[in-house]
Amino acid sequence: MLSSIKAFFELPETTRIHYYTREASHGVAYSTTNFDLYKSKAASWRDTLQVRLGPTPPEWDYVPELCREAVEEWDRGVIKLGEELMGLLSEGLGMERDRLKDMSCLDARTMAAHYYPYCPQADLTVGLTSHTDPGVLTVVLQNEVAGLQVKFGEDWIDVDPVPGGLIINIGDILQIMANDEYKSVEHRVLANPSHEPRVSIAVFFNPSMRDKLYGPLPGLVSPEKPAMYQQFMFSDFMTRFFTKELDGKTLTNYYRVSSKEESELDKQETNESSV
Numbered sequence: 480m481l482s483s484i485k486a487f488f489e490l491p492e493t494t495r496i497h498y499y500t501r502e503a504s505h506g507v508a509y510s511t512t513n514f515d516l517y518k519s520k521a522a523s524w525r526d527t528l529q530v531r532l533g534p535t536p537p538e539w540d541y542v543p544e545l546c547r548e549a550v551e552e553w554d555r556g557v558i559k560l561g562e563e564l565m566g567l568l569s570e571g572l573g574m575e576r577d578r579l580k581d582m583s584c585l586d587a588r589t590m591a592a593h594y595y596p597y598c599p600q601a602d603l604t605v606g607l608t609s610h611t612d613p614g615v616l617t618v619v620l621q622n623e624v625a626g627l628q629v630k631f632g633e634d635w636i637d638v639d640p641v642p643g644g645l646i647i648n649i650g651d652i653l654q655i656m657a658n659d660e661y662k663s664v665e666h667r668v669l670a671n672p673s674h675e676p677r678v679s680i681a682v683f684f685n686p687s688m689r690d691k692l693y694g695p696l697p698g699l700v701s702p703e704k705p706a707m708y709q710q711f712m713f714s715d716f717m718t719r720f721f722t723k724e725l726d727g728k729t730l731t732n733y734y735r736v737s738s739k740e741e742s743e744l745d746k747q748e749t750n751e752s753s754v
């Protein structure tokens with residue numbers, strides 16, 4: 480999988496340019512730097528190929544032929560893994576195994592394959608700015624070139640590549656549904672100072688029922704532990720994600736009920752950045 484994705488990013492520019500679009504109307508987008516480029520303070524040092532895998536498959540003709548089969552095969556494997564992980568995560572919350580699955584959390588999937596080329600002045604920019612993934616969970620495969628970091632307290636910790644290893648991130652919507660029993664992880668990717676390109680493939684799981692209300696699951700709310708978040712439609716949540724700059728934990732803070740001041744502050748920030 481990594482090799483066919485890498486091969487796509489290393490095709491001659493004259494071939495790759497045909498796939499170039501920031502707008503995913505066929506379920507596929509290929510672009511350089513960040514998807515929120517026009518809202519962010521700086522450009523990130525990477526290229527990204529994004530493919531919507533479900534609930535509606537992409538128009539496969541628009542997926543680069545070089546990696547089409549590998550993407551389909553990868554998705555089949557990731558679905559199985561996602562099902563297993565969501566079963567365990569549901570049980571971890573004291574719920575039935577199929578709870579997250581029944582809430583359509585396996586159905587909407589998007590792949591983002593990233594290519595982080597050598598950056599001659601890597602301390603002046605980043606590969607991917609600090610963020611939490613908005614969805615349920617993310618499965619990430621990375622090649623042997625380091626660069627991913629996760630935040631623990633105030634420290635950034637390197638996630639060293641392990642051959643054949645996968646990284647699993649909890650996303651914001653799962654933190655909210657779990658009423659903070661699980662926490663989404665803040666992470667970023669440094670600009671790549673090595674001459675070997677860094678390649679990573681993330682598959683994001685999101686709920687497919689976009690117009691249903693989401694919030695802390697009823698079984699996790701009690702007088703001792705009131706709901707930490709308000710309810711919202713998943714479509715509104717994703718619109719908010721895509722209209723704000725990628726920036727730490729601002730999305731969960733926005734919906735949090737216990738820290739009104741913080742959320743008011745966030746609202747102001749979001750309004751400012753969307754002008």
Ligand SMILES: O=C(O)CCC(=O)C(=O)O
Pocket residue numbers: 591593607612619621627666668679680681
């Ligand atoms: O490149 C990576 O390892 C991380 C990618 C990532 O965090 C994302 O696509 O949200």
Ligand SMILES: [Fe+2]
Pocket residue numbers: 610611612666
């Ligand atoms: Fe991420």
